[in-house]
Amino acid sequence: MTAPPAPSQPRLIVTADDFGLHSAVNEAVERGFRDGVLRAASLMVTAPAVADAVARARQLPGLAVGLHLVLADGRSALPAPHIPALVDARGYFGDNMAGDGFRFFFLPHVRRQLAAEIRAQFEAFAATGLPLDHVNAHKHFHLHPTVLSLMLSIGRDFGLRAVRWPAEPGSGPWLKPWLALMRYRLRRAGMRTNDRVFGIRHTGGMNEQVLLDVLQHLPDGLNELYLHPATHDELTPAMASYRHADELAALLSPRVRQAVAEHCRLCHGFSDPAAA
Numbered sequence: 001m002t003a004p005p006a007p008s009q010p011r012l013i014v015t016a017d018d019f020g021l022h023s024a025v026n027e028a029v030e031r032g033f034r035d036g037v038l039r040a041a042s043l044m045v046t047a048p049a050v051a052d053a054v055a056r057a058r059q060l061p062g063l064a065v066g067l068h069l070v071l072a073d074g075r076s077a078l079p080a081p082h083i084p085a086l087v088d089a090r091g092y093f094g095d096n097m098a099g100d101g102f103r104f105f106f107l108p109h110v111r112r113q114l115a116a117e118i119r120a121q122f123e124a125f126a127a128t129g130l131p132l133d134h135v136n137a138h139k140h141f142h143l144h145p146t147v148l149s150l151m152l153s154i155g156r157d158f159g160l161r162a163v164r165w166p167a168e169p170g171s172g173p174w175l176k177p178w179l180a181l182m183r184y185r186l187r188r189a190g191m192r193t194n195d196r197v198f199g200i201r202h203t204g205g206m207n208e209q210v211l212l213d214v215l216q217h218l219p220d221g222l223n224e225l226y227l228h229p230a231t232h233d234e235l236t237p238a239m240a241s242y243r244h245a246d247e248l249a250a251l252l253s254p255r256v257r258q259a260v261a262e263h264c265r266l267c268h269g270f271s272d273p274a275a276a
Contacts, residue, residue, distance in 0.1 A: 010218040010264040011275060013194065014251070015040040015226040017068055017136075020053035021235065028229035028248040030056050033063050036251035037260050038229075040269040042068035042136055045124035046075040054128045064269020066134035066162070067125045069118065069151065071141050072097050073238055077120035083113040095238070097141060104146040111146060118150050122158045133269040136164035140200075143178055152189050162192040162270030164224060168200045192270050195221035204228060204242030208250040215259040222275055223264070227251065 016029045019041040026049055032038030043053060043065055057065050070076075073095045076083060080091040085103070087093055094100065103110045125132060135142075135155055142148050143166055151163070163186055167179045186193050198214045199206055206227045214225060229251055230244035250256055260266055267275040 008220050010220050011222045011267050012215075012218065012260065012264040013040055013064075013222070013224045013267045013269060013272075013275060014038050015042060015066075015224060015269075016229055017042045017138075017226050018044055018047070018228055019057075019065070019068065020044040020047035020050035022047075022230060023049045023052055024230040024232050024235060024244070025049070025228075026053045026056050027231050028244070028251075029053070029063075030060060031231075032229055032248060032251040033060055036253075037257055037266060038227075038251050039266060040064040040066065040133060042066045042134070042226075043125065043128075043130075044068045044070055044074065044138070045121050045128075046070060046077050054130065057128075057130055062268055064133035064271060065130045066132060066136065066269070067121065069121055069135060069137040069142065069147075071114070071117070071137060071147065072100065072139050074138060076117055077124050078117050083117050085110045085113050086117060097139065101141075101144050101146075104144060111150075114146070115150050115154065118147075119154050119157075122154055126158055131271070132159055132161075133271045134162040134164060135160055136166075140164075140166040142166075143175075143182060145181070148182060148185060152185070152191070160191070164197060164226075165193045165195075166197055166200065168197050169219075170201065192276065193222075194224040194270075195219075197224045197226065199224075199226040204239060204244075205246070206250060207243065207246040208253045208256060211250045211253070211256050212259055215256070215263050218264050222267070 029041045072093050076087045076091045202210045227247040229248035
């Protein structure tokens with residue numbers, strides 16, 4: 001009698017967002033990769049500590065690095081006079097994502113500036129010489145159809161092959177049509193993507209217990225779990241409530257490492273053949 005097939009094992013990518021934001025984030029990424037379960041990081045190419053992040057990444061073979069596209073609450077790659085419809089005089093994006101999303105969709109001159117900025121951020125990543133594992137957007141702005149279209153079309157010039165799908169179990173019903181459309185477009189574009197994500201509901205509070213709960217009930221397929229680790233808290237006013245140090249402790253936790261070993265197969269980013 002033929003033995004039944006072995007049950008499939010869930011696959012997991014553990015990612016740190018905001019790589020390059022601060023030296024405390026960069027140190028946490030390095031420690032999380034060397035001594036914990038972190039295997040990927042999403043790089044902010046215009047952030048203050050990006051040079052330090054890139055230098056560390058070059059010393060960490062096996063760390064899968066992607067582009068964390070910033071179109072809100074951060075600095076632009078292009079000078080402010082080149083994209084006046086997107087940023088203030090200092091070159092900073094605002095945080096009115098609903099209003100900006102409306103303008104992205106309906107105003108052609110804004111879309112042209114948006115396309116130029118997205119291309120500039122892809123170019124900045126390419127200039128690091130790091131392989132491009134994936135692309136996602138700060139605050140999941142790539143859920144917006146216009147941002148996603150430009151990300152996919154411009155990304156092809158830079159070898160884009162994987163994009164985060166920001167669908168967490170239990171997401172609000174109003175998000176489902178947008179997520180379904182995004183999933184369809186990613187598949188049609190031939191992008192590798194996750195089947196679900198964990199980190200939205202508990203953003204800034206992905207501590208040891210949260211990670212253990214996620215790992216205990218991890219579904220089949222490719223899952224991405226993302227965090228915002230750092231060696232200390234209070235990095236920016238926008239993340240005043242985030243417990244960055246607790247998230248780093250969770251990545252380093254022996255209990256979390258044991259749960260990963262028991263419940264899933266850990267992948268080194270989207271480019272890992274095991275993630276396919």
